[in-house]
Amino acid sequence: MIKEALLGLLAVRPMHGYDLKISLDRVLGETSKVNVGQVYTAISKLEKEGLIAADLVARDEKPDMKVFRLTEAGARELQSWFAAPVEKVDLRDELFIKLTLASRSGVADVRAIIRTQRSANMAAILALTQLREQMEQQGDDDTSLLVEGAILHLEADMQWLDLWERRRG
Amino acid sequence: MIKEALLGLLAVRPMHGYDLKISLDRVLGETSKVNVGQVYTAISKLEKEGLIAADLVARDEKPDMKVFRLTEAGARELQSWFAAPVEKVDLRDELFIKLTLASRSGVADVRAIIRTQRSANMAAILALTQLREQMEQQGDDDTSLLVEGAILHLEADMQWLDLWERRRG
DNA sequence: CACCGCATGTAACGTGTTACATGATTCA
């Protein structure tokens, strides 16, 4: 996923590695930062695959910078990423496995697990709601949308916990 | 996650590797099967960590089987897994990154991406709904609950797509 | 006889996480 993101960033304008890292962090609203090293390893893979190419840029007194740009193959790859929907049907959910096995093994209190999970989710929703309001006040509509997505997922989990409790609580 | 699941299965009764694989598949309602190899590598790690221990069981004419059981440390590890809530606030969402970069780079049609994603999600929801009904008819309440969770997540994604369209469509 | 289920693994690859290494510049 990080590779496609880098292609997308380079479609805006050519950038060097560190620049890409900073830009990617900004896209994610500084909520979760990528490790610099990961960016450089992703870059070198993309370069090997011929999806990006580097131009050395001399800066007086400072060491050269490697500025990357999309190749034609890279632009095509990016287009097919944009064209394909994200398929993420997750049928290997940790919480489901935990509750199922807690119920079957009999060595754990299923209701207690559900209560604990609900508390954790509510705390997370609260924190995210505050973060979203903060982003809105800063005029960062993109990040507030990102955070809203995370909230919606947690609310779905809460509904699912309700279902579980109704059926096996 | 698979390691914890194996601990949970062994809390029910001691089992050998292949048995664990079959049981884990069954927990997941055969919807997604784990690779046998992964089970064995997970087992050997758990054994090295002292969370499970093996007893060799002789079977006449057939080669011996390694039957695993929880150690005390394994039982404690399982308890702390049950006690801790699942924390999965995902703020690095692929669809979000895709839409953000499509919008910024200007080389892709954001509305088209949203439409494509909505179709894919609706198709997935339809398929999952049918699967859930099938599971209900078979009396497999656990799996139908698992599938319902996946549906709820997809519905959250649909809401989020609506939001996106309203704000930047 | 050929294929499937039982039973136990190893090897290679992809991706992500964390930590470490190096060196220059800028700023309090």
Add this chain to the structure above:
DNA sequence: TGAATCATGTAACACGTTACATGCGGTG
């Protein structure tokens, strides 16, 4: 002067996915 930011990487580790290797036993 010491810490933060700029700039480029390498190495180790975790986890999951796929494929491959081996051998036994039963069934069509």
